[in-house]
Amino acid sequence: MPPSPSIRPLGSAPPLRDRGDACPGALRLHAAADGLLARVRVPAGDLTVRQAAALADAAEQLGDGFLSLTSRGNVELRGLTDGCDGRLAGLLGDAGLLPSARHERIRNILASPLAGLDRHTPADVRWWARRLDALLCASESATALSGRFLFVLDDGRGDVAALGGDVSLVAERDGAGGRTDGEGGTALLRVGDDPAALRIAGPDAPRAALAAAEAFLTAAEASGTGAWRVRELPQEHALTARDVARALRAAGIAAAHVPDGARLFTATTGPTTTHANPAPAAGPTTTYPNPTANPAAGPAPARADSSAPGVVAGADCRHALSVLAPLGRLSTAQWRLLTATAAQHGSGELRLTPWRGVVLPGLPAAAAADRLAALAAAGLITDPSSPWHRLGACTGRPGCAKSRTDVRADLAQAVAAGAPVPGGSPAPVPGAPVYWSGCERRCGHPHGTWVDVLATADGYQVSVVRPDASPATQETRPQ
Numbered sequence: 481m482p483p484s485p486s487i488r489p490l491g492s493a494p495p496l497r498d499r500g501d502a503c504p505g506a507l508r509l510h511a512a513a514d515g516l517l518a519r520v521r522v523p524a525g526d527l528t529v530r531q532a533a534a535l536a537d538a539a540e541q542l543g544d545g546f547l548s549l550t551s552r553g554n555v556e557l558r559g560l561t562d563g564c565d566g567r568l569a570g571l572l573g574d575a576g577l578l579p580s581a582r583h584e585r586i587r588n589i590l591a592s593p594l595a596g597l598d599r600h601t602p603a604d605v606r607w608w609a610r611r612l613d614a615l616l617c618a619s620e621s622a623t624a625l626s627g628r629f630l631f632v633l634d635d636g637r638g639d640v641a642a643l644g645g646d647v648s649l650v651a652e653r654d655g656a657g658g659r660t661d662g663e664g665g666t667a668l669l670r671v672g673d674d675p676a677a678l679r680i681a682g683p684d685a686p687r688a689a690l691a692a693a694e695a696f697l698t699a700a701e702a703s704g705t706g707a708w709r710v711r712e713l714p715q716e717h718a719l720t721a722r723d724v725a726r727a728l729r730a731a732g733i734a735a736a737h738v739p740d741g742a743r744l745f746t747a748t749t750g751p752t753t754t755h756a757n758p759a760p761a762a763g764p765t766t767t768y769p770n771p772t773a774n775p776a777a778g779p780a781p782a783r784a785d786s787s788a789p790g791v792v793a794g795a796d797c798r799h800a801l802s803v804l805a806p807l808g809r810l811s812t813a814q815w816r817l818l819t820a821t822a823a824q825h826g827s828g829e830l831r832l833t834p835w836r837g838v839v840l841p842g843l844p845a846a847a848a849a850d851r852l853a854a855l856a857a858a859g860l861i862t863d864p865s866s867p868w869h870r871l872g873a874c875t876g877r878p879g880c881a882k883s884r885t886d887v888r889a890d891l892a893q894a895v896a897a898g899a900p901v902p903g904g905s906p907a908p909v910p911g912a913p914v915y916w917s918g919c920e921r922r923c924g925h926p927h928g929t930w931v932d933v934l935a936t937a938d939g940y941q942v943s944v945v946r947p948d949a950s951p952a953t954q955e956t957r958p959q
Contacts, residue, residue, distance in 0.1 A: 494714050497706030503627030505585040506572050509565060514544065514879040516560035518568060520577060521584060524591035524609035524633070525553035525832030532819040532830050534575035536812045538568055547815050548875075549808045549836040551643075551924050552630065553590055558879060580617040585627035587613055590643060592635035593802075593833040597841050598784040599795045605633040605651055608667075611686035619690060624697050626708035631689055634745075637783045641745040643834055643927045646710040647671055647692045649685050650745060668741050669724065671696065672710030676721035677741020684733045695719060695727040787835045788864045791848045794841075799848040801826075801840040804861035806868050807888055808836035808924075814858050821851050836872070837861075867895050873916040874923045883918025884935040891916045902933060902940040909944055916940075 503519070504510035510517040520535065527535075535555055539547050544559025560568065572578045589609050596604035612631060616622045632645030641650050650668045665682035671692055680688050696719050700707040703717035710719050721737060728735045738744075784792045792800040801821070805814075818838055822830050827842025843851060856862040861869055874880065876887035894900050900914055913926040916933040925932070925945075932943045 494705060494707065494712045497708055497712070499706070501626045501628055501708050503585060505627065506578060507565070507569060507581055507584055509560060512558065512875075512879055513877075513881040514559050516562065516564070518557045518560060519550070519585075520555045520557065520572060521587040522554050522577075522832055523587050523589040523613040524606055525593060525834075526606065526609070527830045527832065528576075529819050529823040529828050529830070531575045531577055532815065532822070534571050534577065536815050536819065538571045539815070540812050541571075542568055545812050547810050547812070549805050549810070549832055549838075551834050551836065551926070552588055553593075553832040553834050554588075555832070558875075579613075582623050583617045583619075586622060586625040586629060587616060588627070588629060589613060589631045589633065590640050590645065590834055591633040592637060592639050592786060593831045593837075593839045594637075594639075594784055594786040594792060594800065595635035597794055597800045597839070598792050605635045605649070608633050608649065608682075608685045608689075612689050615686055615690045619694075621694050621697060622690065625693060628708050629693065629696075630709075631693070633685075633689075637786070638745070639786045640834060645670075646696065647689050648745060649689060651682065652679075668738060668744055669721075669735070670741060670745055671719050671721065671724055672713075673742075674718075674720050675740065675742040677738045677744065678721050678725055678728070678735040679738055679741075680728070680733060680735050687731065688728055688733050688735070691727045691731045691733065692724045695724050698727075699723070786833060786839070787837075789837065789860075789862050789866070789869065790864065791852060792839070793845075797845050798827075798841070799843050799845050801843060801848060801852050801855065801862075802833075802837060803840075803852075803855050804835060804837040804866075804869065806859065806861060807871070807873050807891070810860075814860060817855065817858050818860075821855070825851055867898075867900065870911070870913045871895070871900055871915075872913060872924065872926065874918055874921075874925075876916075876918040880918060880923075882921065884937070885918055887916045887918045887935060890935075890940075901931060901942060903942065908942070912944070 504517055506518050506520045535547060539545055539557050542560050542564040543557045546558065548556040548558060550556060569578065578584055589612060591605050591609045595606055630645050632640050632643055632648040634641040634650040636651045641648055648670045652666045652668060667680055667682050667685045668677040669680055669688055669692060670677040696710055699713055699717050699719045703714055705714060707713050713719055725735045725737060789802050789804050792802055794800065818830060818840065822828055822840045825843050825847050826840045829841060831839040833839060852862050871891065873887045873891050876883040877885060894902065908931055909929055912929050912931050914931040914933060915925050917925065918935045929946050932945050934941045
């Protein structure tokens with residue numbers, strides 16, 4: 481499959497693109513070694529039970545019977561047969577998963593999965609996501625965006641703000657310390673890696689995000705490089721907060737320049753495990769402080785870590801279940817169990833996460849522990865202590881012809897032996913994700929700091945990837 485954005489070394493020259501991107505979609509299928517592949521965009525990861533059922537039907541009737549979750553909260557269907565594109569489009573279209581055929585590959589919107597669910601959530605950015613998706617699908621200019629261009633909407637807890645968005649929005653707590661639901665509050669907008677940000681009114685966030693994307697298209701055209709993403713623009717055509725502010729003014733959107741706004745887009749500390757309820761059956765939750773707290777609003781409360789599996793306690797005696805798919809892969813039986821749990825015990829929705837997981841909102845507190853146990857019995861990751869937590873791998877062989885080996889089988893053997901990092905030593909960076917790749921493209925690799933386990937002709941090579949380090953300072957351990 482087409483690779484993830486490469487690990488671009490610090491200070492390296494931006495690429496020159498002489499063609500459009502080859503990212504697959506639901507209507508543009510990719511020929512992989514194990515059959516055709518479809519990538520279905522799911523803005524903000526939001527699915528109704530009807531849409532989830534349609535995806536399971538497509539996997540069973542047209543594919544290999546599995547669904548893969550991506551690092552952008554989307555769904556991939558593999559092993560699709562030749563000539564199935566019409567039936568696939570019909571299944572997805574009837575379920576409302578293809579609101580615009582011309583825009584289906586650009587609906588890349590990540591949003592905080594627990595927004596509006598846990599006890600201390602500062603904002604329900606899901607409204608932003610729904611409105612932004614509608615604006616994208618109605619925009620003629622947006623069709624020029626690459627299938628890799630990414631919008632990130634963070635509810636203020638800092639969980640998705642650092643996941644490499646081209647246009648990122650972070651909700652700020654209002655002065656009263658309350659929550660916003662799209663009708664109030666303020667947000668910070670950032671493009672690429674620019675150190676500055678813009679403060680805008682919450683209701684303007686969706687329009688501002690689209691205007692920022694259009695400003696990128698203008699800069700990309702002027703650069704003549706065919707850039708697909710903001711970080712690919714050459715220095716002389718780099719898109720900055722001030723450039724976007726001018727575009728916002730032209731669209732009638734007020735924006736205040738925040739010179740050091742980038743620091744508010746990174747969580748300040750690692751997660752600290754706590755328990756939402758004294759009862760052990762409630763399951764573990766993880767909390768960390770809000771990086772965008774407004775000092776005038778008082779101390780920011782701890783919030784649940786949306787990357788961790790377990791039970792998430794809500795403010796209305798309703799809980800959410802957060803589970804992870806081992807290596808991001810779910811059988812249709814597991815998927816249908818999740819769908820049935822959402823329909824029969826929850827609010828009728830599923831939320832896909834960029835950690836290749838699923839959140840089921842709206843369960844009665846009394847039912848949460850039993851439903852989580854049932855999902856664990858079906859093979860899903862439901863506890864942060866699972867050896868599979870924070871482990872990932874590319875497709876590898878036999879699905880990918882470019883892979884040097886069957887990395888998933890190798891990883892499974894390593895986990896069974898109690899050594900998920902080759903060589904028998906623990907991960908070089910405790911708590912960092914460990915990702916196994918079959919070639920240098922490293923499809924689907926994590927963001928931030930992570931442990932890279934790369935298959936080479938001489939075996940696996942282990943290194944630590946840090947986003948702010950040059951290649952010479954990366955720690956490497958051949959195995």
